[in-house]
Amino acid sequence: MFLTPLASLSDEELMQRVASKDDDRAYGELYHRHACRLMGLFYRQMNGDEALAADLTQDAFMRVWTARDRFSGTNFRTWLLTIGYNLIKNHYRHTEHQKQYELFSKQTGEEEEDNNIIDKMENDAFDQTLRQELEKLPSESRLLFSFRFEEELTVPEIAALMGIPEGTVKSRLYMLTQTLKQKFNQYDYIRR
Secondary structure, three states: OOOOOHHHOOHHHHHHHHHHHOOHHHHHHHHHHHHHHHHHHHHHHOOOOHHHHHHHHHHHHHHHHHOHHHOOOOOHHHHHHHHHHHHHHHHHHHOHHHHHHHHHHHHOOOOOOOOOHHHHOOHHHHHHHHHHHHHHOOHHHHHHHHHHHHOOOOHHHHHHHHOOOHHHHHHHHHHHHHHHHHHHHHHHHHHO
């Protein structure tokens, strides 16, 4: 009997093997496929704290293992991102970091003008400035941006992940993009 190569199996098939047979190799394949992207999400949400992002990635995959028998079989990536989303919410809820972040957001609510920025702006600088503007947003808005534009999830996937109606996701995405558009109107020529 020949074994099916793990690389040819879908995420859901791999997770079924993990759940039903405690298959370490299938679990390792899932980790190999998703750990870097998940760590990137954590890295962005933790303001570049690589060690914390690595810890949260390990926590997420430990939860995948411990909750393997509760996997519904639908969409592994969405399930994994839900675990990641909950870890991020818990981190913000249980640390002083969130209180400091909210205070900073209130204090810097007004747009800052920088007359020399247009002369210095290139695509890399635009991306860095975008990241800084995103850091000023509430954590829920940053997560929404990350899920939609970096993880490329659909509106229904985001709604399921965040536990909110699709209409709410759409309206929040609209408000978020309008806010960012206003902040970057002066840089419009860069993205043409």
